[in-house]
Amino acid sequence: MRRAMMQKTVECLADAAPAASPLDGAFAALAAYEWGTDANAVRPIEDAIAAAFGNPQLRAELETRLGAVVKSGAPPAGLLLACKHLSRVGGAGCVPALAAVLAGGGEAAPAARYALERITAPEAGQALRAELARTPPAGRIGIINSLGVRREPESVPALAACLGGDAPEVAAAAAAALGDIGGEEAAKALGAARAKAAGDLRLAIADALLACAERLLAEGKPADARALYESLDSAGQPAHVAEAVRRGITRARGAK
């Protein structure tokens, strides 16, 4: 009897995993993180992220483990926090996992978009543009807004295509994103869309064109800026818009 018990103990010890590190415990907690779970349970991940600066190996390990949480079907709170961490330390490696969550739509998708918006690797922008092409207009605004913040010239054609749809809110978001990106192609698309737009959308496009002109001025291209401002100088605009245009023309004339 005693011999059998000892044998059982030995088997149990042999089966036992090595003692988990605080970081292992935190990742396990993150994968099961619900609203209301003690945030201290996942705090070691924040410590590791801070320690990963200048340590590419640790950073890559964190990216892999956070990506695994994203793929694991973690609860919404866990997914959101994993994506928040990836938005800081993620690179091209975690983009496929995030893109899959974004493509899945539903309540999980915004968290993936938040991470993709901040990840500086060009793959993140490509993933957002690919999803924009697949997404029906009603779900596009968040993706469009993220592309605007990223300011990649490669996004201009996809955003320009959103200016002409039937949903004015989507077109207004696309206009704002094009205004954020700026440049000749963005301005050209905005100018063409403004000619056909009315009401609030026309104002949104004018605002984006004003932003483009300001960027041209900042880049030392006053003649281009002035041409853009003058294209906006039309009757029937709200007073503050008309004044913005006039002020811009004056600045462009005075700029060297």
Add this chain to the structure above:
Amino acid sequence: MHPSRTRCTRRHALKLAAGGALAMPFAVRSSALGAEGAAAPSDRIGLGFIGIGRMGQGHLGLLLRYPEVQVRGVCDVDPIRRRNAKAAADSAYGAGSDCAAYNDLRELLARGDIDAVLIATGDRWHVPASVLAMKAGKDVYCEKPVSLTIRESRVLREVAARYGRVFQTGLQQRTTLEFRRACDLVLRGRLGKISHVYVCFPGTVEEVNLPAEPVPEGLDWNLWLGPAPWRPFNHRYHEYGQPKNVVPWHFCPDFGSGNLTSNAVHAFDVVQWGLGMDESGPVEVTPPGVDGMPSLTYKYASGAVLQVDWKLDPQKHLVPPGWDPATAIQAFGAVFIGEHGWIHVGREGYLKSHPEAILAEDTGGPSEGRPVLSHHKNWLECIRSRRRTACDAAAGGRSAIVAHLGGIAHWTRRRLAWDPAKEEFINDDEANRLRSRPMREPWRV
């Protein structure tokens, strides 16, 4: 001329001014004032209030006393708060009240008879609401910090400049006599080269995760969150109905950065002002405990060091001659230390120096012999004159950036080099990512 064309209401004149038809600033005609000094309703500045918690209620109570304004709209996602606010306006104006209550700020902003809005929401809404308002042609007073992120400060500055909107940041030290006097003296070199500045309210926030609770009846939790990532309601984020606290949500990093953005930002604004940095900022920030720094520490290109702590500890800080180590740093104030002495300024008239003779000097600066304006009065006068306010979008936004830099240093736990002209961290991709926060759709700035 047709009589109707001679009638120039304040609203009409404001629109003309905004449209550039008036080259000179204008004032409300004295003939428009009634016997009690109250402007005719059509000549009053139409005001809207967005966010009516503790701060919003305070602003509302004060602005209802101004005869030159008419509060025409109040907006809050909490039905009790907006009902109370409308009742306050109706009580103040009696039969002359035309104040409507709104849940959605976009409905309030669509009103053509509202010229300006006072925004006292949580930080997450400050720039989105301000930008919507300015793009709708409204002037804005926005509570501090005016932004939740560095990117938002830039966008706010650009939109205010684009549309020529009058913007006042709720950093009221700028219109307070003792602060004006202290900053005049520092700016005019009475202390010589500034080596150190101390302010209080250190500390930022970490991830929090409160459990879901039922959303109180009528509270629009979706709109309360607005651009912030979705999370379930909990009463600690929002005190339903009459609020007990000023910024109950500020412990949650999705909504604020704790002391730095809620309190220290007042002092950062004084520092930026006194150091002449309204168009710039620090060049380095180090969190406490890193590289031997005892406190959150900023450096300016001039060499001035700014530290955030409660007291000057001889073991940790430069304690200048004449300073009593038992002295607490004044809340919302600052201690400027230079080659020739120090000045310690705080609210409610607190102003001390070493040597004392520094304060006896007449600087000839803007505070000398001039009446002290209220921050609201300054805003209202600038709405009429179209001049810059005491703390406009650019200055207020840059003071908020100082707070955001501190938050990012805390979160990254390392010394960060900052380029205030480009508004980017130098050689630090991760820190640069933290300059903005993704927003829940459909919100954007």
